[in-house]
Amino acid sequence: MEQASAAHAPGELILRLRGVGKKFGAVTALEDIDLDVHAGEVVALVGDNGAGKSTLVKVLAGVHQPTSGTIEVQGKAVTLDTPGKALELGIATVFQDLALCENLDVVANLFLGHEISPWRMDEVQMEVRAWTLLQELAARIPSVREPIASLSGGQRQTVAIARSLLLEPQIIMLDEPTAALGVAQTAEVLNLIERVRARGHGVILISHNMEDVRAVADRIVVLRLGKNNGVYTAETSHQELVAAITGANENAVSRRAARKLEEVDQG
Template sequence: MTQVELSRSGAARGTFQLGETVLEARNVAKSFGAVHALKGVNFEVRRGQVTTLFGENGAGKSTLMKILSGVIQPTSGEILLDGEPVRFASASDAQARGISIIHQELSLAPNLSVRDNIFMGREILGPLGVDFAEEARQTRVLMEDLEEDIDPLTPVEELRLGQQQIVEIARALSVNSRILIMDEPTSALSASEVDVLFKVIRDLKARGVAIVYISHHLEEALTITDHAVVLRDGAMTAYAKRKDIDLEWIVRHMVGENFDLGSPPTGYAMGEVALSIEEVSVPDASGADLVDRLSLQVRAGEIVCLYGLMGAGRTELLEAVAGRLALNHGRVLMEGQDVSRLSIGERIRRGLVLVPEDRQRDGLVQTMSVGENLSLASIMDFTQGLFTSRAKERTVIEEGIRQTQIKSGGGGAPIGSLSGGNQQKVVIGKMLATRPRVILLDEPSRGIDVGAKAEVFRLLAEGARRGLAVIYSTSEVNECLSVAHRILVMRKGRITAEFGPDVPKERIMAASGESMLH
């Protein structure tokens, strides 16, 4: 092992051994009522190395990380820091001891600037109060390190999702932590942004920072990890060094043998054209076209995948079709009827629904229960005047939980108690409860594990067999080759290629302007 001199905030911290254990969980268990999220887990974090934590949604990964970072307390077991037992009173207490976490779901204040989000709660003080100029200077340095041209005074709500994720990462990096936990840090990043983040991670390792990395992008995670740990149903099922593992090893220990994401549904005849998009253009704030006179048709029972890199126009197209963005040219037809001028609610009633990319902001109401979220979009089906039929609502909720196989404590459970994958299934279940004829899904697998992905694609295949027309977008080429009958590649607002389900993934990536990843 190599000895390294670590500086933090300019102060020398002495020498240490790369690879020595700095943070450890011993026999850690956590229960939420009758639900056992962790069952006696043992876990180690080493200096100057990346330990990657794999597992399905609901396996206990985020719960373990919240315990290690002081967000919640374990029910039993102990945490050791530098070999000494420790109990973190709060996340601030853990941060003061050098532990920071980048949460999977963004925790930014959208109405505040990038600068204010990064230094919130630990403002830099000068003789006259907060030194905003120094905060702005340090923010610019962080943005330069992350190769993002973002003005420190830009309100976070004006940034796209990937840039917001960069701000979340910058905030954690600004603390100069010696232990950094990254929970799905790349879920909203483009391939080039992932490359930059991995450069930052390698630099942190060289400075002796211990990193815990959680990702559902399995191949991507393999390029950065030193050790791999797999959790399943709250227990650790496997541990190995990087040299001893591959993709098959990870998936096998996560979900068992003989696993795949499915295949295009067959054995039925597709129906008539359900959705027609004719010469559609969608402008940005400056008037330039993000989607440029794009046309496509989707038939009842057909599953179409839209593939493209960040900025290709996939999200803008789907949001315009659903009524969230205005068109400056073209029209949208549902079963031959023009719906271009209808509101979002009217399009939902016509049978056209959207599952948005950002489930936290656009797909769920965080103060509502699982059941209330599931029944929200179809509330008019069991409401008459001022009265709601609780029995009918219960039927909708129970059917939604059963159909989408949501793992929860029932309809009354808080939506925040669910894993990311189960929250995504709530959003999909909510839209399916409206009995749509066309469903649009924008990155439906973002931030969910391979098992949850398979369940989402199973829902899409089942819907198609019942005559549902499906369009889903993805930036992961392997997901194109799962349940889609047709794969459309988008680049700079246009469709650049169309493929069947048997196309080599290299051709898909080439059509998008992408080289083979990492």
């Protein structure tokens, strides 16, 4: 099956959601969601627990089908009724658990299910392609024959992202890619996200870490209680983002910021 190509002009609209909703029985998980993703940009999806981020990711990944609204890829209305259909249309997802096989090496994980000449396993060509892709991403992987079990958290995240890029997707969704990583490993993954953006892919980044989001995101889309609650940029203050996420203008963060401003004025 032919995969969608990632070759787009920078800024070209790839994905457009309008009025997307999802109900589970009497429970409304998403309501009237609008979202745009362009080529060569990182869109961060943020919100509190229960805001609908995971549901929206699963809708775009073809795991859940929306109960209302439209999804367009490159201007054409599409139905993402299976994960395979989402991949075919160029939407790849790297979930938080990464789904890597720890006993297999990097090459085997990259091509798992998509082996070159699977009946005779063209190991040489797969190894060359693996090295080429990892070098393009400036990945810090000691060897493509290294078993996943011996890699750090950041290196594992790199392998998972590289695996999704092998199919040349238009959009990559990253679910909490820096969760449980140290400072150095987090920086490594954020650098990788920037390199993926530079390749012309659209990136949807789901994260709870506002510093990570503001470091790489071109736009920050806030979800609250299953609805859109504003679109912001990296220049938006931490206080304003927290207010949008929590729905409260008056909270511990805003009070602390106000006290600091008062101290500066009085000083």
